[in-house]
Amino acid sequence: MATMATRRLAAALTLLLVAACYTTAARQLKQDAPSSAAYVLGFGGSPARGAFVSAIARAGCALEDFTAEAGIATSVCPIGHLHKVSSCPSPGFPELGVNLVTKDVVFTTPGDDNGKPKPHDSDSSDDRAAAAAGASTDSSVVAGSTPPPKFFTGPITDTSALNDPFWRRQWAPKAIGAPAAWAKGINGRCVRVGLVDFVFGPPHNDLKNKYDFSVSKGFGNVDWTYNSPDPAGTYTAGIVGAEANNSDSVVGVAYGSTLIGASVSDEISGLNTMRLSKIAQGIIYAAKRKDEGGAGVDLIHANFPTDNIIDRTNEAQMTESGAFSNAVAVLNKAISFANRNGVLVVVPVGHVPYPTSGIDLTYQKANFTALCENANVLCVGAYGATGICKGTCVGNNYFCNVPKDIAGANYSQLHPQSNYGRSVDVAGPAGNPLNYPAPCWGTNAIFSTGRYNIRIVTGVPFTAAPHAAALAALYIQKAAMDKGILESELCNPARTRTIVSPGQIKTAIKRGAVMPPGNAGEMRKYFGSGLINVPNTLGL
Incomplete structure (x- = not known):
């Protein structure tokens, strides 16, 4: 009898506590009428969407997005309300397996001013003439259409015969040994590469045959082809898969691949911003199989203006209570979903604005949380190149006037803005801004596709991961x-x-990497297993 009475008393207290929570919440809704905000919830198990909708509604919120397979949902509530309700014994919440509630953090593209080397068009007159000789100027793309199936996917046995006008300026594909694979017809043919980035802009002539327009899409408040002044997605797309041998711009390392753009950008007052929920949705959508409504990619390159690290001291990234948001925990759930679907996620280690030096993430865990801490990603650091040009420079003293010395260049230098630490798996080539704007800076830069069909040269570290x-x-x-x-x-x-x-892809890339000359401990800290190498990775 005593046991029964105790149970009844406990049940009554629980009901009183629930009533108190909801009365307080209802009073807040009625009296204070605060503005609404979006929240991201993480959950385990496989709750039905209907049950989730009901529980969220009882909490005074509205469901915005729900992905049972990834265990992520987004809801819109009065500011601070969901945190209060989720801390109560809310009817339905425990049964749904909700174990994570965080504000839908809004990230803003970091400003990189102070004269840093920014992506811009080549000013070399001979390059302009070469580009004009064969480049198409038709920029029309039918939204939602299937891309033309015909673009060059054959072997390249003689790179000197390539008619892409900026190929001769591209040192990075040569430094990693890509031509050895191209000669054997290995160019990524039919491999579907998902590019989760903040915005792409109108497709560049060198890319518009490469996108699968039927599944590329935007998740923010602008379309994925929104005409941004800084379309980072286009920069990375050109490095990965720009069309080859089409008399236009550059050659992508995987020029035979098919590209899928997933923009996760909002445009607010002229700034490119991202919501945490949209980044997660972009990753989930790209990794989901096509027969389940996704893009059906084979791998994802994920690049965000947050530089893939979360600053614990940034108040804009905190919850209303002042606690550090669980943004990385949400993104890790999305990455885990991709991994379960057989999709590798490649991320940059991140970087800091010029001229600040990169962060050692190993010793800054108290201040920063990085996606690279997730064992399911391939985390890519960035190295620069020096000593490529052994002669004079032309084009306003910008480009090397003699053939580049790829074999004799020094690749042991960490890109000065790149982060580093034990979480780095490998490193890729990036521009070297140390001597900007000194003579020959363009020789050490990375060439890719840019806005309005221009060719860009850039020295930013995120070009390594593509x-x-x-x-x-x-x-x-x-x-x-x-x-x-x-x-x-x-x-x-x-x-x-x-x-x-x-896992097999990641292991092969790490095993195939080459450690550059230098202090072994320092090189491992900067570059992980070493610099990516195509012939070693493919066993050529």
């Missing part, structure tokens, strides 16, 4: 060939399975 993502695409094609998978299956637009596991 080279590693392209290497992953080459590896996937090579693995398919080794397994005897027919091209008809690999290239089937309706393909619903990936070819090789994310």
